Amino acid sequence: MTTISHEYKRVFVWEVPVRIFHWVNFIAIIALIATGILIGNPPALMSGAEATNQYWFGINRFIHFAAGYIFTLNLVYRVFWSFMGNKYANWKVFFPFSKKRRKNMSHVLKSDILLQNLKNSSFSNISVGHNAVASFSYLIFFILILLQIATGFALYADNATWWFPKLFAWVIPLFGGDALVRLMHHIIMWFVIIFSIVHIYLVMYHDWLEGRGEVSSMFGGFKFVRKERVDIKKELND
Amino acid sequence: MSTTEKKQDTYYESIIKNGFSRRDFIKFTAFMAAYLGYETSAVAQIATALKTTPRLPIIWEHYQECTCCSESFIRTNHPIVADIILDKVSLDYTLTLMAASGHQAEAAKKATMDKYKGEYILAVEGSVPMGEDGIYCCIAGKTALQQLQEAAAGAKAIIAWGSCASSGCVQSAKPNPTGATPIHKIITDKPIIRVPGCPPIGEVMAGVIVHVIAFGKLPELDRQGRPKAFYAKRVHDSCYRRPYFDAGLFVEEFDDESAKKGHCLYKVGCKGPVTYNSCGSIKWNNGVSYPIQSGHGCFGCSEDNFWDNGPIYERLTNVPGFGIEANADKVGMVAAGVVAGAAAGHAIASTMSKRKEHKGRVDSGKDIEKQVD
Numbered sequence: 032m033t034t035i036s037h038e039y040k041r042v043f044v045w046e047v048p049v050r051i052f053h054w055v056n057f058i059a060i061i062a063l064i065a066t067g068i069l070i071g072n073p074p075a076l077m078s079g080a081e082a083t084n085q086y087w088f089g090i091n092r093f094i095h096f097a098a099g100y101i102f103t104l105n106l107v108y109r110v111f112w113s114f115m116g117n118k119y120a121n122w123k124v125f126f127p128f129s130k131k132r133r134k135n136m137s138h139v140l141k142s143d144i145l146l147q148n149l150k151n152s153s154f155s156n157i158s159v160g161h162n163a164v165a166s167f168s169y170l171i172f173f174i175l176i177l178l179q180i181a182t183g184f185a186l187y188a189d190n191a192t193w194w195f196p197k198l199f200a201w202v203i204p205l206f207g208g209d210a211l212v213r214l215m216h217h218i219i220m221w222f223v224i225i226f227s228i229v230h231i232y233l234v235m236y237h238d239w240l241e242g243r244g245e246v247s248s249m250f251g252g253f254k255f256v257r258k259e260r261v262d263i264k265k266e267l268n269d
Numbered sequence: 270m271s272t273t274e275k276k277q278d279t280y281y282e283s284i285i286k287n288g289f290s291r292r293d294f295i296k297f298t299a300f301m302a303a304y305l306g307y308e309t310s311a312v313a314q315i316a317t318a319l320k321t322t323p324r325l326p327i328i329w330e331h332y333q334e335c336t337c338c339s340e341s342f343i344r345t346n347h348p349i350v351a352d353i354i355l356d357k358v359s360l361d362y363t364l365t366l367m368a369a370s371g372h373q374a375e376a377a378k379k380a381t382m383d384k385y386k387g388e389y390i391l392a393v394e395g396s397v398p399m400g401e402d403g404i405y406c407c408i409a410g411k412t413a414l415q416q417l418q419e420a421a422a423g424a425k426a427i428i429a430w431g432s433c434a435s436s437g438c439v440q441s442a443k444p445n446p447t448g449a450t451p452i453h454k455i456i457t458d459k460p461i462i463r464v465p466g467c468p469p470i471g472e473v474m475a476g477v478i479v480h481v482i483a484f485g486k487l488p489e490l491d492r493q494g495r496p497k498a499f500y501a502k503r504v505h506d507s508c509y510r511r512p513y514f515d516a517g518l519f520v521e522e523f524d525d526e527s528a529k530k531g532h533c534l535y536k537v538g539c540k541g542p543v544t545y546n547s548c549g550s551i552k553w554n555n556g557v558s559y560p561i562q563s564g565h566g567c568f569g570c571s572e573d574n575f576w577d578n579g580p581i582y583e584r585l586t587n588v589p590g591f592g593i594e595a596n597a598d599k600v601g602m603v604a605a606g607v608v609a610g611a612a613a614g615h616a617i618a619s620t621m622s623k624r625k626e627h628k629g630r631v632d633s634g635k636d637i638e639k640q641v642d
C-alpha cells in the first residue's frame with residue numbers, strides 16, 4: 032500500500048445529458064407524486080364553490096399525464112445515452128456481473144451499509160461513478176418505473192387517441208382490470224418514495240464521509256479522486 | 270317450447286303474427302342499430318335479416334346464478350324483445366321461462382341440440398362449480414359441468430351472460446367454496462362472448478342477440494371478449510357527474526351538502542373510473558336512472574372479480590396480507606417512516622463508526638485551511 036496523501040484530482044464524471052436527465056427526472060417524479068397523491072385522495076378544496084368556475088382536479092390530472100409523458104421520454108433519452116455516453120453512464124455499470132463490480136458490491140455493503148471499518152483499503156474499492164450497490168439499485172428502480180409507466184399508460188390508453196399510450200392497453204387484461212392496475216400504480220408510488228429517501232440519504236452520507244463532491248457532482252459533473260490513483264494508472268500505462 | 274313447429278317463421282313473420290305493426294318492427298330495428306352503434310344504413314340491414322332469417326335456436330342454461338340476467342333481459346324497453354326474441358320464438362330451452370318441466374324440458378333441449386347441431390347459440394347464465402366433482406349444482410341428475418360440456422359441443426357460439434358466467438361473480442369471491450368457474454375457463458374451443466354485469470343491461474343483452482341474428486356472427490369483441498359497442502368506455506367517462514369530478518367537488522359522506530347537490534361520488538367509493546359498461550349512456554329500467562344517478566357510487570359489477578376488488582364505499586383498496594384497516598397509503602406511510610428511521614439510525618451509527626476516518630479528513634482539511642488565506 033502506498034502512503035495516502037490527501038491530494039485529489041478532479042474527474043469529469045457526469046456529462047451534461049446525464050445531469051439533465053437526473054434533474055428532469057427529479058422534477059417529474061415530484062410532480063407525479065404530488066399530483067398522484069391528489070388523484071388518489073382528493074382533498075375537499077373549494078367544496079363550497081360552483082363547478083362552472085373551476086377545473087382544478089382536471090388540471091391536476093393534466094399535470095400528472097403531462098409529467099408522465101416527460102418522465103417517460105426522459106427515461107428513453109437516458110437509455111439512449113447509456114449507449115452513447117462515457118463509461119460512467121454506460122448501461123454496463125448497472126449490471127453487477129463482472130468480478131470487479133461484485134467485489135465492489137461486497138465492499139460497499141460491508142463498509143457503507145454495515146459501517147464496518149475495513150483494514151485493507153484499495154483504490155479499486157472506491158468508486159468514481161456509481162458504486163456497485165447504487166447502480167444495482169438503479170437497475171431495480173428502472174424496472175419499477177417501467178412498471179409504473181406501463182400501468183400509468185395502460186390506465187391512460189382508453190382515453191388516448193395517440194398510438195403510444197395504446198401500446199400499453201394489454202396491461203389491463205393481463206391483471207384482470209383497471210382496479211388492480213390502479214392499486215399497483217398506487218403501491219409502486221410508495222416504492223418510488225422509499226427509493227428516493229434511501230437514495231438522497233446515501234448521497235449525503237457519501238458526501239459527508241468521503242468529501243469527494245458526491246452531492247455537487249450532479250450539478251457540475253465533477254468528482255475527486257486521490258492523486259495516487261491517477262499516478263498508478265499512469266505508471267501502468269507507461 | 271317451439272321445437273314441434275313444422276315450417277319456421279322468420280322473425281318478421283312472428284312479429285307480425287303477434288300483432289305488432291310494420292311500423293313497430295322498423296322502430297325496433299332502428300332502436301337496435303342505435304344501441305349497437307351502427308350508422309343508419311344498418312337499420313335496413315337488420316330489417317332485411319330479420320325478415321329473411323328463420324329463428325335462431327337458443328339454449329339458455331342456468332347454473333350457479335340468481336336469474337337477475339333473465340330478469341334484466343325481460344325488462345328491456347322494447348316489447349318486441351320480450352315478446353318475440355324471448356317468449357315466442359327463440360328460446361328452445363330455458364328453465365325459468367319455459368312451460369315444460371322435468372323430463373319434457375330435458376327432451377326439448379335434447380331435440381334442439383340434435384336438430385340444430387352446430388347452429389344453435391348456447392346462452393349461459395351462472396358459473397360452473399368445479400369443486401367436489403361439481404356436485405354443488407346439478408340439473409336433471411347431471412352436474413352443471415356435464416350439462417355445459419354437452420350443450421357446448423354442438424353450439425355455434427356461446428354467450429356468457431352476466432358476471433357469473435363471464436368472471437364468476439359472488440360465488441367465486443374468496444374463498445370460492447364451490448370452485449365457481451366462468452365459462453371461458455372451461456370451454457376453450459368455441460367463440461365465446463362475455464357480457465358481464467350483475468346483471469348486464471337488458472338492452473345490451475338484446476343488442477348482442479340481435480347482432481347475432483342480423484349479421485350471423487358475434488359482434489366485435491375487445492381483448493377481454495366483451496362486445497366493444499357496450500364495454501369500450503368507462504362508466505366514469507360517460508358519467509353525468511363528471512364535471513364535478515373535474516372541478517374537484519366530491520361527496521365526502523352520503524348525507525353531506527355535496528351529496529344533496531349531486532357532486533361526484535369518487536371519494537365514497539365510486540368504481541366508475543375503473544369500470545367498463547354502458548350504464549352512463551343506456552341507463553336502466555327504460556332509461557330511468559342508474560346507480561350513480563340515484564346517488565350511489567358504481568360498484569364495478571361488470572369488472573372481473575369485483576367482489577374481491579376492495580370495499581364498496583372506500584376509494585383505496587386494502588392491501589392483501591396487511592389486515593383489515595391497512596390500505597395502500599397506510600402501509601406505504603409506515604414503510605416510508607421505517608425506512609426514514611433506518612436512514613436516521615444509519616446516520617447516527619456512521620458518525621460513531623466512521624469517527625476516525627472522518628476525523629482524519631477533517632483534520633487534514635483544517636491543515637489546509639491554515640495554509641490558505
Ligand code: HEM
Pocket residue numbers: 060063064066067068070071072092095096098099100102103179180182183184186187213214216217219220223542585
Ligand atoms: C413516478 C411515477 C408516477 C407516480 C408516483 C404516479 C402516481 C400516481 C398515483 C398515486 C395515482 C393515483 C392512483 C389511485 O389511487 O387510484 C396515479 C394515477 C394515475 N397515473 Fe400515475 N404516477 C406515475 C407515473 C405515471 C405515468 C408515467 C403515467 C402515464 C401517463 C401515469 C398515469 C396515471 C393515470 C392515467 C392515473 C389515473 C388517473 C385517473 O384516471 O384519474 N402515471 N398516479
Ligand code: SF4
Pocket residue numbers: 504505506508509510511512514532533534535539540541542561566567
Ligand atoms: S360519480 Fe363515479 S363515475 Fe361519476 S364522475 Fe364521479 S367517480 Fe366518475
